[in-house]
Amino acid sequence: MDRFYVISNSMKDPEGKIAKKIKAYLNFRGKQCIIQERQGKESLRSYKYTNANLIPDDTECILVVGGDGTLLQAARDMIERNIPLLGVNKGTLGYLAEVDGDNMEEALDRLIDDNVVIEDRMMLEGCAYSHKKKLLQDFALNDIVIARSGRLQIIDFNIYVNGEFLRSYSADGIIISTPTGSTGYSLSAGGPIVSPEASLILLTPIAPHTLNTRSIVLPADAEITVELLHGHTAGWDEAAASFDGDTCVKLGIGDCIRIYRSSRMTRLIKINNISFLEVLRNKMNDQ
Known part of the structure; x- marks a missing residue:
């Protein structure tokens, strides 16, 4: 060089x-x-x-x-x-x-x-929608985090994978991460450490109001949709989706964000x- x-x-x-x-x-x-x-x-x-x-x-x-x-x-x-x-x-x-x-x-x-050695690291791409109107589309090397914004109250949301309902959560939020991001926020929330050479997507809930706190491992070609619900907490404030802790978009009840593997890669020198x-x-x- x-x-x-x-x-x-x-x-x-x-x-x-x-x-x-x-x-x-x-x-x-x-x-x-x-x-x-x-x-x-x-x-x-x-x-x-x-x-x-x-x-x-x-x-x-x-x-x-x-x-x-x-x-x-x-x-x-x-x-x-x-x-x-x-x-x-x-x-x-x-x-x-x-x-x-x-x-x-x-x-x-x-x-x-x-x-x-130049390693190609997979990235995530996310599109946030409100009433079918696109709010933001961006990329992440580590993770996309959907979390509460405002008062200290849990949020309720559904998770869909490839259009099929997976489960509901009441939690502070959820982290969708790449293998690279497994050593970031996901690790702090109790998620597993994954080799960056792997090809997968991790779902790790943040302080879920349930006894089941385990992460879910999905194939890299899975499309995840997070839909915000009314839930059981009246008057909760907005949630927010952040991309690698940088770009951020606010989300309200009924809004959703679709997350999937990006066609783009990050090239890191080893x-x-x-x-x-x-x-x-x-x-x-x-x-």
């Missing part, structure tokens, strides 16, 4: 030291590297670190400095570009961003020599010659 682009999370790399270090080393090796300029007012809740329009067409690799959240945002923003992403971890727990300061130059050398099981073991030992 010869042409690189760096996206840096200013909350994790406030002075851009890591981004500048990457650029300096790649330039030293005779390679082209551009650091995306920071724009606008930055905040923890609303700032976008990625602007796909600024990235040259001949870019061969995008290095994302931050944590898994920054990499997720970049994956969604870059979905039309099909450029491989490499995460440089400056967060607290990186399952996706595997490069850190200790192996930075080694990782860059391997990128330059094309001594890497530097380390270690298995998912070894990464998992190391992360679990750190807790």
Whole structure:
């Protein structure tokens, strides 16, 4: 690889030291590297670190400095570009961003020599509807979460799979995740850990009002519909569907969201010659 682009999370790399270090080393090796300029007012809740329009067409690799959240945002923003992403971890727990300061130059050398593996990760696509009117259509690498919004009251909803009724829930919400997302919110809600190489969709309820709290594993080609109900709680506020914790759409009684495997993929660069099981073991030992 010869042409690189760096996206840096200013909350994790406030002075851009890591981004500048990457650029300096790649330039030293005779390679082209551009650091995306920071724009606008930055905040923890609303700032976008990625602007796909600024990235040259001949870019061969995008290095994302931050944590898994920054990499997720970049994956969604870059979905039309099909450029491989490499995460440089400056967060607290990186399952996706595997490069850190200790192996930075080694990782860059391997990128330059094309001594890497590029993994295609499945993504989800969701369409939210209100009275058959489309509200929002978006993508997620990790998960799409339908959860309560407003007062601390449970919501009631039906789950359909390929048009067939599966079951009803009274819960704080439900997480529909990819294998990549199994180590995210789904894991915190009690869902299983799945190898990112698997091809499936996970359904994990959030604090369900039932003794049955288990996740449901579905084939990757399943289409899931979540329909919000009146339920037994009078006057509940709106729910919301969020895509990788970023884009969000409000939903009311009778609204629904269809979720299915996207035809688009995220291309993640794997530097380390270690298995998912070894990464998992190391992360679990750190807790």
